[in-house]
Amino acid sequence: MGSVTVANKLSQTNSLNNYNKLPTAGAANKTDSVTTNNNCNGWIGSPMTSAPNPKAKIVYGTAGYVLEDVPHLTDYIPDLPTYPNPLADNPAYSVVKQYFVHVDDSVPQKVVVHKDSERGVHFRRAGPRQKVYFESDEVKAAIVTCGGLCPGLNTVIRELVCSLHHMYGVKKVLGIEGGYRGFYARNTINLTPKSVNDIHKRGGTILGTSRGGHDTNKIVDSIQDRGINQVYIIGGDGTQRGAAAIFEEVRRRGLKVAVVGIPKTIDNDIPVIDKSFGFDTAVEEAQRAINAAHVEAESVENGIGVVKLMGRYSGFIAMYATLASRDVDCCLIPESPFYLEGPGGLFEYIEKRLKENGHMVIVIAEGAGQELMSEKKQSMNKQDASGNKLLQDVGLWISQEIKDHFAREKTMAITLKYIDPTYMIRAIPSNASDNVYCTLLAQSAIHGAMAGYTGYTSGLVNGRQTYIPFYRINENQNHVVITDRMWARLLSSTNQPSFLGDKCHNEDNAEEEEESLDQLVDGNFSDDTLIKKEISSI
């Protein structure tokens, strides 16, 4: 996804600066090649050293090669026995040439390079290993889904259950109901290939989900009491932070428990990975709402169709749905501030578009324009149980503002129809390509846990399945970068104003605004800018 590149580059730069220990190309490498044993020794940044990021497990290679590795059970439990991977005897897989992933295989974060570029950051390639650290009948796996719904959750659950069973002979798979709090507040359910057989055809999650309720100690107590030794945690940014806390506690207690995250977010706001599952489905389903808005708008004189799409802090669904549709005249996202009145403002553009074309369609992401609403209404400043800021309904607000403007100005009579398809989009089953993606994600997650890796999120980087350490997933959010080519493509396809004119500027807050505009333009967001999330209530 082209638009992710700049953000990734910046987040990479930031995180490398944090480690503060990177050698320059060819200079003072810690190791000449990636470590070749399964224990993945080579902790640089463990508490024994003075590295600034105690969570980083980094291996250096030649020519500026850096592997941001994931933890392994043997990092804190020495002398664990290994077993041959049962896949070696599986008739489907044993014939595949080079089925097992080489222990040194890794995937670069940056694929566009120059002649003299350093090789840069890599992540461990996902996939089955020759040796595993669990015997089949020893494994007791648990699966939990947390946060908001997303197309594909059931497909991931189904694939986890079926692949554990069919690939690794694991018979004990538990479902944790109702999100994190289900670990300590609910009974578990047994999941078998038979019981999950057709769940991928349904939206939602058969396990249920919730916000809030993350109590690390109670969760790890429950893992210990139930004898669970592989935990598959499916959820978004909040969930992955919760998974990291569980992993740290598991490691502190010295438990042989693999903690694995599978990234879920319809907003596509998880960094590092190419895109999240369910995103394609959401963009596709959004087309139906945009089509309806277009039909309504073009059927009347001066018709305006307004469609609100999800995207709390990141406007990816709105941007891709707009690019896919070609019927959209204006796309408003949280990353690109806009204003209503005056030259270069939204009202002026609407008038121009209606005069030219007789109708128009506006797509607005739910997180866009929140600062404009707060100016006019009393800001609610409320949070959900997970600490996410509750947003005001920007779709209703902007529809009313447009109606009021034309009633006031009497320049033309308009007819406006507002469509909010957000929960309809979130609740559908995943499409074919997302189903395949979910399958690969789940299988990769399992291969890593069986091979003894832990404390990682399974994710696609540059089209390859990888294991990404939790801290990399949790350190920032993925945003549309408005100086990226993708946003430029959108602007040129809609012809909408960039809204970067004078009206964005307010003398009273000049310095602050300049800084925040720089951040928007560079994609260099800090926790204090767009991510106004307080974790106080979990």
Ligand SMILES: Nc1ncnc2c1ncn2[C@@H]1O[C@H](COP(=O)(O)OP(=O)(O)O)[C@@H](O)[C@H]1O
């Ligand atoms: N910083 C955190 N530490 C531990 N748990 C967290 C943290 N942030 C969120 N969670 C938990 O993760 C779960 C899902 O978070 P939420 O933000 O609602 O959804 P999502 O994971 O989709 O972003 C909730 O149960 C919440 O309590």
Ligand SMILES: O=P(O)(O)OC[C@H]1O[C@](O)(COP(=O)(O)O)[C@@H](O)[C@@H]1O
């Ligand atoms: O009504 P809910 O469940 O709070 O969900 C609304 C939010 O969920 C989302 O779909 C995604 O949220 P998460 O993936 O972070 O759970 C947002 O786009 C939206 O703001």
Ligand SMILES: [Mg+2]
């Ligand atoms: Mg979230």
